[in-house]
Structure formats: structure tokens, C-alpha cells
Amino acid sequence: MPLSMITGPTAGIGYAFARALAAEGHDLVLVSRDEERLQQVADDLTATYGVECEVLRADLSDLEHTRLVEARLRKEPFDILVNNAGFGVNKPFHDSDLEAEQAALDVMVRAVMRLTQASLGEMLTAGRGDIVNVSSVAGFLPRGTYGAHKAWVTSFSAWANVRYRHQGLRVMALCPGFVRTEFHQRMDADMSDTAEWMWLDAEEVVRTALSDLRRGKAVCIPSRRYKAIVGISHLSPRGLTERIARRNR
Ligand SMILES: NC(=O)c1ccc[n+]([C@@H]2O[C@H](COP(=O)([O-])OP(=O)(O)OC[C@H]3O[C@@H](n4cnc5c(N)ncnc54)[C@H](OP(=O)(O)O)[C@@H]3O)[C@@H](O)[C@H]2O)c1
Structure with a gap:
């Protein structure tokens, strides 16, 4: 069984x-903070797809928790x-809670870097x-600390794709x-x-992601509309990108 x-x-x-990989027959290790919800997802996937699911409760903004996931x-x-x-x-960045900013950096950059390295060996x-x-x-646009974290993730992944592809x-x-998820609701953003x-x-x-991954792509941008937006952003005049930057956090 793949894991x-x-x-x-x-x-x-x-x-x-989790659902897509369970449907393909992968056993899963599921990592996040809410243990009750993790167990519920694990039980549902096991009941539906017959795969084994292990629950690992970890807050990835916490270095000690992250080390347990690395292990x-x-x-x-x-x-x-x-x-x-x-x-x-x-x-807005100048008004935000610095600890929340640090946690975002730790979850979306530090944990990505550490877990990637831990899995490579x-x-x-x-x-x-x-x-x-x-x-x-x-990550392709001037969008505050979040855009900067995601620019790091994209750059790092594109490099690692080239660096390790010849080793399988x-x-x-x-x-x-x-994407319609809990993301904007959790951050209390008005998306109306x-x-x-x-x-x-x-x-x-x-x-789309799993299909692109298996074709060896380094960067996957799902949907034609967003591919077009990213393409235009590379060509757009400086004035327009500066207007976007001013409107964002
Ligand atoms: N939704 C969008 O529009 C959108 C667009 C582009 C990229 N993304 C990216 O997609 C990814 C998933 O976001 P989503 O939209 O699916 O958000 P979501 O519905 O809010 O889900 C976020 C998941 O991350 C977990 N999580 C949050 N903080 C964590 C922490 N400190 N430690 C461990 N787990 C944590 C949450 O579980 P617990 O609460 O149990 O910890 C939850 O399972 C993120 O990296 C986001 O930046 C989202």
C-alpha cells in the first residue's frame, strides 16, 4: 500500500x-491541530476507502511539534x-499581531522547508x-507577507523539482x-x-494538481483563468502592480 x-x-x-489519495488506496498520516476533527476524517476515510489512517496532532507553528512530524x-x-x-x-501589516505573522511564516515556510528535508532522505x-x-x-503578486511566503514556496519547489528529478x-x-474552503472564513475576510x-x-x-504532479510539472496553476492572470501579471506595467500592492495588506 502506498503511504x-x-x-x-x-x-x-x-x-x-486526503479523499483523492485514499480513493487511490494510499494509507495516510494526517497532521493538524484539531485532534477530534482529524480522527473524524481518519475514521470516515477508513470506512469509505478501507485505507489505514494515522492521526498526528501537531501545531506546525510550534517547532517541537514540527520536529515530531519530521521524526x-x-x-x-x-x-x-x-x-x-x-x-x-x-x-494591515503595520497593525497586525506580530506573533500571528510569525506563526504564519512558521507554518507556511519553516514547516514546509523542514518537512521537505525530513522526507527527502x-x-x-x-x-x-x-x-x-x-x-x-x-506568490506571483505583491500581496504582503502571505504573498512573500508563497513566493518562497513556489521558488523553493521549482528549484527542488530540478535538483531531485534525476533521482526519481x-x-x-x-x-x-x-478556492472555496474555510480559509477566508477562518481569517474573517469579507469576500462578498x-x-x-x-x-x-x-x-x-x-x-489538476495530481495530474500535473505525475507529468513532472514544477509549478501547477489550476484553471485557464488563473494561468492567464499570472501570465498577464508578468507582462503588466509597473503602475498596475503598484496599484495591487497598495490595495493589499
Ligand atoms: N482557499 C484559498 O483561496 C487558497 C488559495 C491559494 C492557496 N491556498 C492555500 O491552500 C492551503 C490550504 O488552505 P485551505 O484554503 O484549504 O484552508 P482551510 O480550509 O482553512 O484549511 C486549512 C487546514 O490547515 C490546517 N492548519 C491551519 N493552521 C495550522 C497549524 N498551525 N498547524 C497545523 N495545521 C494547521 C487546518 O487544520 P486545524 O485547524 O485542525 O489545524 C486545516 O486542516 C494553505 O496553504 C493556503 O495558503 C488557499
Whole structure:
């Protein structure tokens, strides 16, 4: 049975990954903070797909917790690691809680870097393994600390794809636009003026991600509309990017 780990599998994109991989017959190690919810997801996946699910409660903003997850990755080779856990801080940077900013950096950058490295040893010995790092189109745009964290994730993953592909590994940054999940609700963001066409479905995002991963892509941007937005952002005049930057945190 293949074995995979997903961080943040209790909701949204991570939950869609958990279901998709369980449906393919992967045993799973599920990592996040809410133990009751983790156990519920684990029990549902076992009942529906007959796979084994291990629950590992960890707050990835906490270094000691993160080290326990690293130790689990070093125990045996994983087929897929999905570094997905993340959250947004909904305050202008100069007014935001610095501890919340630090936690966001630790969950979306430090944990991604540490868990990737922890998984590599066993994967390289096995000569195979996949890592999906969930980034965002925000990483291509001037969007405050969140955009900066995701720019790091995309750059790091694109480099690791090239560095390790000849040793049998596939590493990919998944860069979705707006996805209907608990993300915006958790950060208490008012999304009422976001156009309907901008929303993506988490299951569709994950289907595209797994397909692109298996084709060896370094960066996956689900949907033609967001590929176009990213393409235009590379060509757009400085004035427009500066206007976007001023409007964001
Ligand atoms: N939704 C979007 O529009 C969108 C767009 C682009 C990229 N993304 C990225 O997609 C990823 C998943 O987001 P989502 O939209 O699916 O959000 P979501 O529905 O809010 O789910 C977030 C998941 O992350 C876990 N998590 C949050 N903080 C954590 C921590 N400190 N330690 C461990 N686990 C933690 C949560 O579980 P617990 O509460 O149990 O810890 C939950 O399972 C994030 O990296 C996000 O930046 C989202």
C-alpha cells in the first residue's frame, strides 16, 4: 500500500487531497491541530476507502511539534508528502499581531522547508517520492507577507523539482487562485465582492494538481483563468502592480 502524509487535511484543499489519495488506496498520516476533527476524517476515510489512517496532532507553528512530524517522516519512505497547512492574517501589516505573522511564516515556510528535508532522505534511498507544496497565485503578486511566503514556496519547489528529478523524485508547487474552503472564513475576510468566476472548487484543484504532479510539472496553476492572470501579471506595467500592492495588506 502506498503511504502519504498530508498537513492540514481536516478542511478545504487538504481534505480534498486526503479523499483523492485514499480513493487511490494510499494509507495516510494526517497532521493538524484539531485532534477530534482529524480522527473524524481518519475514521470516515477508513470506512469509505478501507485505507489505514494515522492521526498526528501537531501545531506546525510550534517547532517541537514540527520536529515530531519530521521524526515520523524519517521512519520510513513516504510516497507523497503534501505540505498544505496554512492560514491568512487579515490585518494591515503595520497593525497586525506580530506573533500571528510569525506563526504564519512558521507554518507556511519553516514547516514546509523542514518537512521537505525530513522526507527527502528516505525518498532518495527509495529512488522515488512526490512532494506537493501548496502555494498560491498570491506568490506571483505583491500581496504582503502571505504573498512573500508563497513566493518562497513556489521558488523553493521549482528549484527542488530540478535538483531531485534525476533521482526519481517529483516536487511541485501548487498555486491556486481563490478556492472555496474555510480559509477566508477562518481569517474573517469579507469576500462578498469577489466575482463568482474567480472561485475554484477544491476537488477540481486537487485533480489538476495530481495530474500535473505525475507529468513532472514544477509549478501547477489550476484553471485557464488563473494561468492567464499570472501570465498577464508578468507582462503588466509597473503602475498596475503598484496599484495591487497598495490595495493589499
Ligand atoms: N482557499 C484559498 O483561496 C487558497 C488559495 C491559494 C492557496 N491556498 C492555500 O491552500 C492551503 C490550504 O488552505 P485551505 O484554503 O484549504 O484552508 P482551510 O480550509 O482553512 O484549511 C486549512 C487546514 O490547515 C490546517 N492548519 C491551519 N493552521 C495550522 C497549524 N498551525 N498547524 C497545523 N495545521 C494547521 C487546518 O487544520 P486545524 O485547524 O485542525 O489545524 C486545516 O486542516 C494553505 O496553504 C493556503 O495558503 C488557499
